[in-house]
Amino acid sequence: MSKAITRTYSRYNRDATALLGALIREARNERKLTAQEVADRAGISRGLLQRIEKGNLKCEIGAVFEVATIVGIKLFDADDTTLTKYLHQTREKLTLLPKSVRKKSKAVHDDF
Amino acid sequence: MSKAITRTYSRYNRDATALLGALIREARNERKLTAQEVADRAGISRGLLQRIEKGNLKCEIGAVFEVATIVGIKLFDADDTTLTKYLHQTREKLTLLPKSVRKKSKAVHDDF
DNA sequence: CATATTTGATCCGTATATAGATCATATAAC
């Protein structure tokens, strides 16, 4: 028995993950790499790679990003230095921001 | 007991996830949203949101992407992402999803 | 053609990520 926790995902989210998985698969085929090869290099099982390429939303983000990097897909920026620099800048900026937010009992509205 | 499975992640991978988490937190603060509010909208617990914002690599990619979308972070629309290039280049092919090298002989069985 | 390799799709045992609760501390509002 189980109170199956069914999590809901937005359409955009599902599309984004499916796209990423498709890109991974395409890049892997272009590089003539077998699923087993990529899985070994990523330190994951072939079954997990299958789920990732199918766009399964319940995979570890670390595994997905690792595979993407292995097949040559850069996640955020072309070179690592820029990414790292951006990360540091963001952290510095975060230290200047308040650590907690306080609502003024006003309605919030999404714009997407 | 239990042979703890320690998975290795590349530095680029760790940085990317940490950056994404930092961006999420920054965006959440800028929008004056509490952790509980974002967690509720994403359908996740506040503890999971904490781990996501800390850049934990073992979180579900679906949860991470969902939170990112909620706080206003577009995953693939940013101009400075290399992933966008792939998106535009392969958009036509991806509309034919799922595209696989091998043909499927049986009915597609997606459970998500 | 025959043979080898790769992939898709299950199933199962187990490690673990998650939700939920709790508490102390920090911060905001008053």
Add this chain to the structure above:
DNA sequence: GTTATATGATCTATATACGGATCAAATATG
């Protein structure tokens, strides 16, 4: 100052994602 709320950290029970194995079908190779 006091009070209310948000955050960070920890713990437990449970749902589940994972690795590994198996097998059939598809594809590649000879």
